[in-house]
Amino acid sequence: GAGVSQSPRYKVAKRGQDVALRCDPISGHVSLFWYQQALGQGPEFLTYFQNEAQLDKSGLPSDRFFAERPEGSVSTLKIQRTQQEDSAVYLCASSLDRGVYGYTFGSGTRLTVV
Amino acid sequence: AQTVTQSQPEMSVQEAETVTLSCTYDTSESDYYLFWYKQPPSRQMILVIRQEAYKQQNATENRFSVNFQKAAKSFSLKISDSQLGDAAMYFCAYRSADSGYALNFGKGTSLLVTP
DSSP states (O other), X not given: OOSOXXXXXXXXXXXXXXXXXXXXXXXTOOEEEEEEEOTTSOOEEEEEEETTEEXXXXXXXXXXXXXXXXXXXOEXXXXXXXXXXGOEEEEEEEESXXXXXXXXXXXXXXXXXX | OOEEEOXXXXXXXXXXXXXEEOOEEEOXXXXXXXXXXXXXXXXXXXXXXXXXXXXXXOOEETTEEEEEETTTTEEEEEEOSOOGGGOEEEEEEEEESSSOSOOEEOOOEEEEEEO
C-alpha cells in the first residue's frame, strides 16, 4: 500500500478484556516497529521485527503484551487482560532498512481502557 | 538508555516568521542519528529532517534546518517562513548507530502558528 495502515483507529476495551491491534506496513518494508504513546508524551519503543523475526522486544512493558509478524508483512500487537495504564496511542512504523533513515509511521490506534 | 530533552513544552510563532525548537540529548556514543518528527492532530508522525552524527554539516530540508552541536549534544530545529500548516507537535529523536533499533523520543514541543 501507499502508507502504513493501522486498524482499528479507535478501540475502547473494558478492563480485563483482550485486544488485538493490526498493522499493515508498506509493501516490501523489511523492518516493522511498534511504539506506545501515552497522552502528552513522546512515543516509547515496544518491539522490532526484521521480516518475521522479532529481534528486539525489550520495550514490551509486561508479559501481557505480545506481538507477531508471522509472514513478514502484517503485524498484530495483542494485549491480554487490559489495564487502565494500557490506555495510549499505539503507533506502528515500517522501513526498508533498519530504520537509520527514519521510518514511515501509521496514524496509530487509540486504545482506551475503561 | 539515551535521554532526549525538549525543554520547551509550547512555542508560538507568527506566520512568515522564524522559530527555533530546542533539543538536547545525553549519550556516550560517538556514532548515532538524530531526527525531528512532526505530529499533527491526525497522529501520524512525519519525518521532517535527519542528521548523521559523523557529518559536521547541518542538515537542511527546504524551510527546515538544524543546528547540530555535537560537543554540546544539542540539536535544534529552525523553521523559516512559518506557515499555518506547520502547527503541530514536534518531537526530537535519537537512534544509536551500533546498539539497538529503537528511536528514543523527547516529550515534544507544541508549535502554534498565528496569522
